[in-house]
Amino acid sequence: xxxxxxxxxxxxxxxxxxxxxxxxxxxxxxxxxxxxxxxxxxxxxxxxxxxxxxxxxxxxxxxxxxxxxxxxxxxxxxxxxxxxxxxxxxxxxxxxxxxxxxxxxxxxxxxxxxxxxxxxxxxxxxxxxxxxxxxxxxxxxxxxxxxxxxxxxxxxxxxxxxxxxxxxxxxxxxxxxxxxxxxxxxxxxxxxxxxxxxxxxxxxxxxxxxxxx
Numbered sequence: 001x002x003x004x005x006x007x008x009x010x011x012x013x014x015x016x017x018x019x020x021x022x023x024x025x026x027x028x029x030x031x032x033x034x035x036x037x038x039x040x041x042x043x044x045x046x047x048x049x050x051x052x053x054x055x056x057x058x059x060x061x062x063x064x065x066x067x068x069x070x071x072x073x074x075x076x077x078x079x080x081x082x083x084x085x086x087x088x089x090x091x092x093x094x095x096x097x098x099x100x101x102x103x104x105x106x107x108x109x110x111x112x113x114x115x116x117x118x119x120x121x122x123x124x125x126x127x128x129x130x131x132x133x134x135x136x137x138x139x140x141x142x143x144x145x146x147x148x149x150x151x152x153x154x155x156x157x158x159x160x161x162x163x164x165x166x167x168x169x170x171x172x173x174x175x176x177x178x179x180x181x182x183x184x185x186x187x188x189x190x191x192x193x194x195x196x197x198x199x200x201x202x203x204x205x206x207x208x209x210x211x212x213x
Contacts, residue, residue: 037115160200163201184202
């Protein structure tokens with residue numbers, strides 16, 4: 001085979017093309033451990049607490065300013081000071097007020113220490129910058145649709161929790177054991193395909209439709 005010739009009968013070198021090395025795929029962060037739950041913004045409790053604190057602080061500030069301006073204190077503060085000075089600590093109303101204040105404090109601490117958003121199931125993180133979640137209602141709908149595709153299933157009801165998925169199915173033909181076996185296989189594959197960080201345990205209950213009359 002002859003080499004390619006140039007216009008003047010000389011050998012012509014072909015251009016050399018170098019391919020850049022392919023970038024490695026991003027690491028799968030979710031494989032190193034379960035993802036945490038999403039944190040709620042707690043907008044409503046925060047707004048209520050802020051308004052209450054603002055109202056109480058505003059009243060006390062106004063009353064203190066009035067006293068500094070040589071005006072009489074407000075009647076509610078005089079009555080409150082009188083009640084605090086004369087009521088003993090074991091009085092019923094003092095105990096009730098202390099219990100309500102303690103309950104509100106515990107409630108605020110629980111809201112601050114817990115993530116909330118119980119209706120969102122965290123998914124495995126396939127990209128470092130993306131944290132995805134799946135609503136429990138949507139996951140339950142997927143399982144219900146998958147259950148209705150099984151032969152012999154007349155109706156299906158799914159209750160999706162954070163740690164367990166309860167599926168109640170009514171079958172109108174086929175053997176119940178066969179229907180349950182197909183349901184467990186199909187629904188187990190559906191749960192695995194959701195990509196959840198903590199796949200819930202599956203519990204399937206199949207019953208025969210009741211006779212009328």
